[in-house]
Amino acid sequence: MNIYILHRYLGYALILPVVLWALTGAFFLVKPGYKNAYEQLQIISYPLDSTLPLSPQVEWQTIAITRSILGSHYRIKIANKWQHINPLDNNIQPEPSSQNIINLLQDAIKHNPERYGSVLNYQAGVAWTDTKVKLMFDWSQLTLRQQGADSRFFNTMYDIHYLRWTGNKVFDQWFGYIGLGLLVLMALTGVVMVRKSIQKG
Structure with a gap:
């Protein structure tokens, strides 16, 4: 040719x-609005006023003790996976009620009410706010991610590019x-x- x-x-x-x-x-x-679109949210930690003694087990890899508005969190890592425990008997601590999780998330986003507003609901690790921001929460690791309309737009632009x-x-x-x-x-x-x-x- x-x-x-x-x-x-x-x-x-x-x-x-x-x-x-x-x-x-x-x-x-x-990158207009990039900072807000990919803001890294964190569960707010408060000073520990006191801690309970633990009885470590052989399989425990790591111990983490933190405090949020819900109280103290005693977490251990077993086989590279985190889980909450009751410090009194070492039993697994289940995820608290949806309302408690909503309170926890609301505390984490209160610094920017214009973007995040109020948490409306929570189910199976996902919450939505009245500003259409999606919050993804991991109870075992106490980590929080957010995704708004701007985040989704940026992701689409990356996919196109x-x-x-x-x-x-x-x-x-x-x-x-x-x-x-x-x-x-x-x-x-x-x-x-x-x-x-x-x-x-």
Whole structure:
């Protein structure tokens, strides 16, 4: 195939990806609202006023004692997994009521009421606020993540930029390889065209 025709067809095929790469790349240079969109939330810890003595077991890898608005948390790690225990008998401490978890989450987001508002409900590790922010809570690790409309928008922009267009991980990965390969091929054909043009001149 003529090098000029190949270069033209490659240009046609890459118009949409290149335009989207450029637009999303420009967006990521500015990143408006990025800090709020990916804010790292933490369960607020309070000073320990007192602790109860524990009777460590052989399988315990780590012990962590913290205090939140719900009181003291005694956690141990077994087989690389955290779990709450009752310090009086070492029995597993189940997750408290939904309302208690809501109170705990509300305490963690009270620093920014404009973004997070009030926690409306909680079920199976997920809570929603009246500002449409999704809170993902892990009781065993006492960790908290958040995702608002802006976070979801940023994630979509990342997916567009990296050619994750279908949601199928394997297909999108190969789609990205092919897109980059075609871009390199287009650049190479452009170099060849320039060299031929110089030689003719």
